[in-house]
Amino acid sequence: MDYMYMLKLIFTTFIGVFGVNWLFHKFYISSKRDFTSVAYNQQANISSVRKENETAHYRNFLVPLGFPLITGLSLSLKYKIRNGNFADVWKAIMELAGNNTITFKNGAESVNLKEVNGMASHLLQLCDQYRNVGIAVPQSSLQGFVMSIAAMIGSVKGSLKPHFLASIPRQKFEDMDVLLISSWSAYKMLNGSEKWYKLVIVCEPMKDDIDVPDHVQSWDSILQGYVINASFQYTPAEDNSDDTKIAVYATSSWNATTSFTQGCLVSGIASFIQGFPSGHQLTCVDSLAVAGRLGDVDLSIHFWHKALAVLLHGGCLSFVSEPGAELKNLRGSTLLFCEPKFLSHILDEIKTRNCSLWRKLRFAWATALLSEGVFTNSGQSPFAALDELRCVFVAEHIQNTQLVSSFPERIPTRQPSFAALSRELLTSEKLNSIRAQLGSRVVVELYCPYVVMGPLFQTSFYDYRVLPSSVDSDFLCCGAISTNLEGKLVKTDENPELDVTKRQGMLCVRGFTIGKPLDHDRLEAAMKLSAKFSGGEGWMPMVGIFGLWGKDGCLYIYK
Amino acid sequence: MSFIKNLLFGSYKTSEDPTGISGNNKDNADATDSGDAPIVEGIFYPRTLSKFNGHDNEKIFIAVRGKVYDCTQGRQFYGPSGPYSNFAGNDASRGLALNSFESETVREWDKSIDTLDDLKPEQKESLDSWESHFANKYPCVGTLVPEPGVNI
Incomplete structure (x- = not known):
């Protein structure tokens, strides 16, 4: 009798748990999910044709094939449309x-x-x-x-x-x-x-x-x-001449100077604004915090798009220092632009302060939901500084920018452990944990300073996937290409193992945020390299950046 | 049980491998097997072009003045049962020049390629306009040349 009772109890419990799980999946997760699996798998528009030694052209899903890339602010001047400056x-x-207001690193008061x-x-x-x-x-x-x-x-x-x-x-x-x-x-x-x-x-x-x-x-x-x-x-001048002027020059520590036009500036601003999905657009209550080195001289070229876009909506801007990375510096910020190292500092600070069982349970709930595609801030750590935070932009840099910006004729061989990126690489599992702890979306962006102003690639606002460990160990998921650029991968003689028919190769981009080398020698080298890989159709080979296009349209760079 | 298991054990739901390289499948083999794989730009004969009519092959290619355009995204016009379906998989130059969508304006694949020598100036002008429309709207996937022994 006891055995029968126990058997019934186990069976009933099993059916109950199974049923609850099914109902939860069917009605809660499906209705709350930000992104369906179809959307995850279609993050790029892919051309139907390719040339023999290259992959198809990839564009962001927001820019259909046959339509122009995001060129600017689309301002009207009488009957014409201007990009703006x-x-x-x-x-x-x-x-x-x-x-x-703007809060600067070297000032106690906001200006x-x-x-x-x-x-x-x-x-x-x-x-x-x-x-x-x-x-x-x-x-x-x-x-x-x-x-x-x-x-x-x-x-x-x-x-x-x-x-x-x-x-x-x-x-x-x-x-x-x-x-x-x-x-x-x-x-x-x-x-x-x-x-x-x-x-x-x-x-x-x-x-x-x-x-x-x-x-x-x-x-x-x-x-x-x-x-x-x-x-x-x-x-504005009626002939649009102002929109084509040089906006800024940038000289690197290895003395390479690149010019960026007004078009680079405004197309980047427009692209950043467009990247926010419906219901999450920039508003006047937004406040952007630019952290650490991203406000310093050598990397500062990249924060302007975001800063100007936030100010354009009546928002605020602040610069916060790297050392200490105190959470209080972020109080009131809704958007954070930082490097992985800065994020690690914040996480370390959070971890040392809370470890109760209740918090652990809420954290497990949040991470489990996030991996199912449902965003929740129930796992957010209890810090007032994080209450307003809604999106973190993590800047990954191509580490060997000097190689890319020198436009070498000889293409390097990809080594099995060729680390083209910074050492603080974030895996998708870690990113999910960060989303849960901060109660905020996290967007990873890939930058190549002194070559391209603004991000080359960025993950989707709604992308909370945890990739298989084999993918995380071999690749960095860079997301889809920016809306003001298009990309392709090309075959190189030095790396025959990368097969373009399998969507592998060296990255080439073209679009509106690419700078122009000022030095004559670098300009000549860039033109030669471009002609070698794409017959001078405006493609800029990113030498040393090897990757593959995922079936989802995102770029995965070999670590 | 997956969600409850993840919740209890603090694990995650792992997505599918978007790279296709995980595990033993190091070749990313299914990348080229898909019907969506991009076509390599190249040379088409009227015979090979005729397969891309949206019916025998999902893609719709149309030749205009020797250039082949991928008009798959215009399926509602050029696809099966569309108003201009006669053009799919064919050289549409004469039909566009005459602004006629009748099947008589399109030659069979085993006939010689239309040289368009007999077109009047206004018909040539109309063709110019259509050619520019196709070039701006659809990707060019190759060129149309006569096949030795078939069209020559």
Whole structure:
């Protein structure tokens, strides 16, 4: 009798659990899922034709084949459509400017946009007769940001252009009339090269014990007399000539200079805005935090799209420091742009503070749901700084950017452990855990500094998949290509094991965010390389980046 | 039981392998087996082109002035039972020049390729316009040439 009772109990329990699981799957998970398996498998538009030694062309799912890529802001000028330029963007930002502020790394207080505009207008008046301004301070500082804004306005309205420098130049740039440096100690190290410039601005206050020539001034002295200004006027040229001007120059630590046009800037802004799905668009309550090195000189070229897009919607911007990575720095931020290392710091801080059983159960609930495609913030760690956070953009960089930006004729051989990416690679399992702990979406983006402004690839806002461990160990899932680029993989003689018929090869991209090398030799090399792989159809081979297109349309790069 | 098991043991649901390389399947073999695999740009004869009519093959190719375009995305027009289905898998140059969708304007695959020498200036103009329309809208997948022993 007891045996029968136990048997019935076990059987009933089993049926009950099985039924609950079935009902839960059928009615809860299916209705709450953000992305269906069909959507996961169709993240790219793939051309139906390919050339013999290359794969088909891949585009983001949002850009159908036969339609143009995202080129700009689609502004109307009488009956014509314009892509727009920085002045259009800044004008729109200032029209919306109210209480939105920017918090800089080197300032305790937030600065209102009207104040930034006043400073930038004042600087532009003083520097209007000059050509390029070398900015050798982080754009995450007040001085670097304001000077960049002034010079970008000048790039449309006058002759002034920003030139982001990874370090103080050791050789003279012909067009560089103004140099912005951080300190008097940096000034002392100029060793007479200050004579190359018509104006040198030092960000520290003037010191009495330093004797300087007239053309060397401190930031405070040069800003004397500026007024807070809420308005910015700009009338676009009718022939669209402003939209094709150079927006910014960037020089790397290995002295390679690349120019990016207004088109690179506005198409990136448009692409970022379009990347938010319906119901999650940018609004005036959004606040973007740019973390760590991404606001510094050598990587700062990439935050502008996001920063300007958020400001365009009336949002706020803040720069937070790397050391410590204290969670309180993120308070009020809805969007975070950071590197994997910064994210690791945050996770370490969270883990050391909470480990109760209840938290573990909620975390397990969240990760299990996320892997089923259902987003929940029930596993979010109990920190006030994370309450507002809704999306984290993780920037992965091609580590060997110097190789890519030198456009070598000889293609390297792919090694089994060829790590083209940073060492802090995040696996899909770890990303899922981060989503649960932060209660926020996480988008991984792949960048190639000094070659492409903005991300090359990005994972979907709704992509919470946990990939098989064999995929995670061999590849980094980069997501679908950006909406302002299209890509293909090509066969290389040096890597015969990569078969284009199996969608493997070396990456080539073309589109609107690719920069143009300024040095004659690099430009020649780039043109030769492009002609070699694609017959000069505007494709830019990304030398050393080997991967394969997944069946889902995403790029998977070999680790 | 998968969700409850994952919840209890703190594990995850793992997605399918999108690369096709997991486990022993290191060759990513099924990548080329799919009917959706892209076609290599190349040379078509009227005979080989005729298969791409949306019926014998899912894809719809149409030749205009010697160039072959992939019009699969225009299936509602050129596909089976579409208003212009006569053009699918054929050289549509004469029909487009005459703005006629009748089957008489399309030659069988075993006939010589239409040289279009007898077209009037306005018909040539119409063909120019259609050619530019096809070039802008559909990807070019190759060229149409006569097959020795069949069309020559």
